[in-house]
Amino acid sequence: MITDTDNPVLQEAQLIESPARGVWRRFLRNKVGVVAGIFIVLFFLTALATGLGSLGGIYYPYNPNTTSLEIKLQPPSLAHWAGTDNLGRDVFSRLLNGSYISLTVGFVAVSVSLLLGVVVGAISGFFGGWVDNIIMRVVDAILCFPTFFLILTAVALLGPSIINIIVVIGLVSWTGTARLVRAEFLTLREAEYVRAARSLGAKAPALVFRHILPNALAPIIVTAVISIPGAILTEASLSFLGFGVQPPQATWGNIITDGKTYLLDAWWLIVFPGATIFVAALSFYLAGDALRQAAETRSERK
């Protein structure tokens, strides 16, 4: 075992394990988190398969875009597990097909907001002073916006394409990450090892990328995971109101919109898509929380 001291007391106490392994090990101990994680993997695989795969055939029970009006609005049955919608399309296939869109929107929107948030937060936290002040004022201002309303307005006016939706969601939700990253940077900047590195002559980029960022990584990743369901839910809500990705492309949200008028008679049009969204969102939340608990540093845990 590698030790970096000849003090027998410290030698005995040292257990060399990389922090990432520690987090993973603790995460695996959290039963709820693991179950949620499995669901996420399932969703992910489905999305991947449907995104890359061909329509119909082995990937779907039915072609999600084929309409056949003679079987429209049928309740769930052995043939159509989730029933059919108002144009006779198989709901279950559309759900599978929609997973690709919904999850993509979730991931990419969060990536956008993450990128923005990390950059802004890092600048703010690292430089401090008036730079920090101004940036924080702007962040405060944005936090005051009624976000959903703004997203709705923007998407409605810009046109509900998948890119627009992703960009708008991303542009509106980066503030939370920015605040977090800034707080981390402010604390870590004063950490002993950073001061040590500085005293050894390390310059700003090295400080940021080698010393501070890796340690701030854990809360950033946790925030990312926890933000994904938010983006998915927002996209679903937009779809419900008619401003999400437009049909015939299926998303979990617009299956409901398509059948909004028939809602009272065709309960399966709202139950199944909603349930899918719910389970996906819940999985991300639970897994994210388990990750957060696993990543808490020693001092926070004890």
Next chain:
Amino acid sequence: MLNFLLRRLGISVILLFFISVVSFLIITLTPGSPYPWGEMNPKVSPQMKENFRAKFHLDEPWYKQYYLNMKGLFTGTLTSIKDDRPVLQKIGERLPATLLLNILAITIALSFGLMLGVYAARHAGKLPDLLTCIVAFVFIALPEFWIAGLIVIGLVKFTDAPILGTQSYGVDFPNLFAMGLDRYWHLALPATVLALGGIAAQALYIRASMVETMRQDYVRTARAKGLPQDVVFYKHALRNSIRPLITGIGGLLPALIGGSIIIETIFAYPGIGRMGYEAVLERDYPTLVAMNFIVASLVLLGNLISDILYAVVDPRVRLE
């Protein structure tokens, strides 16, 4: 204390201005036809378009448009494209309903969230805590339109309970009390659905804060003094953990207003959320501008109130 208030008020006004400018820009600068008539509509003459443009100042530079819009808003002369009525009037008709809904939702979210969070913290690490947390996440993960939709479908199919609107149609109420009860029933359900996510979020914040506080040195001092666990928990720890509750109010308000749109639509509740949605559908710019402004003001007001509450609860803030 007064100093603090004035400073916060000043900042709020500046923020309001900033927000209104940005939302205005978003609204006016987005591409797309501003006319309420279709592009290909043959009955639309160039003269009509001219008049339209003049009436809504669409040819002016953006800052002038902003000024004119704001002026119109404050003097009550800003008119809606849709039905030519003053926007302020339309908002005035529907604002109280939304306010009522949101205030009730906030109250529900804060009180139940507090209770749930404290309960979870009290039993931290044990089964009641774990279950409460999972339930909380369930609430947050529930898509609002889904649960609202399910409730509406369920109630309509399986009971005769009237739930849409603010009061039951065509029913004669024997007295004021019965009418009040009916109104309350129409209000409580949407408010509760609206509040679900808020309850969960608040519960989780409070729980985390309480758990964190219980590890503080002063809690150890309180225990060392021989105080019973209840006193330690409720007197010493709780007061120090309330802060996220108050910050939560600041974040709760924008979220609720956004949620109002969906809830109001599904429950057919006549509030400004629904009006806003319709305005978006019809590209009724003046209404949108006004709505954004009003909503932003409400949000800032909420933040101001939460700042004041902060100062009340934490002496360190007060004595700055």
Next chain:
Amino acid sequence: MSASLLEIRNLSIKFRTENGPTEAVKNVSLSLKEGGSLAIVGESGSGKSVTALALTRLLASPPAEYASGSILFKGQDVLGMNLEQLRKIRGKEIAYVFQEPSTSLNPVYTVRNQIAEAIKLHRPDVKNVDAEIVRWLNTVGIRDPEKRMLDYPHQLSGGMQQRVMIAMALSCEPSLLVADEPTTALDVTIQAQILAELKRLRTEFNMGLILITHNIAIIQGLCDRIAVMFRGEVVEYGDTTSVLRSPQHEYTKALMTCVPRLGSKEKRLKTIDYSWLATK
């Protein structure tokens, strides 16, 4: 012959961690007479604070486990008491002063509120609580006590905060005061003042005192007996003067040589040489 106030017999305390249980305190035996004073000296991780907190079972348990041994306070075993009995001792018989005064006082309540809380709990017969508070604040050397007691902790300096903690601990007239590194977080000049106060108060009220510290230099003149702890065990235990003059254990000797002396010609500070461990 003064009665025995505290007797710790073969105390062992374990902590459950994710890497398995660790023994923080191993078979520790100490005793204290009424009005006596004991210093527990050791470095970080030696188990001294854990021992001190164990006296009224203040350790969070889980993860702490009182594996074996007994803690007899005035003849009764603390480890066997139920919560009711324990709370009667906490504050009333055994009072604590902790290391960080700035975080040991509740920031949202006034000094008055926090001291009154203790008095009302343990001495319900006191009629004029405010007068008592003033009396004790005076005793610990706080000027303008009537004004100071209305302050919030963050409005006081570190030294004053610690004095408030001491006043709060003493206001219940305990038989034993446990001070866990009471001056480590304070300036050196304030340190001397606080230590002098503790010395004075101890003799004035014939109170037992247990002083935990890593700084062997401060205990002379303050504590009659000294226990040196290292990795959970007591390695040396006896009269302060004799131990300091002629330490028996290697570790104690090492500690003594580390204390910098004014006027010495040494150019480098000494560190503890752990080579003696190899011989164990």
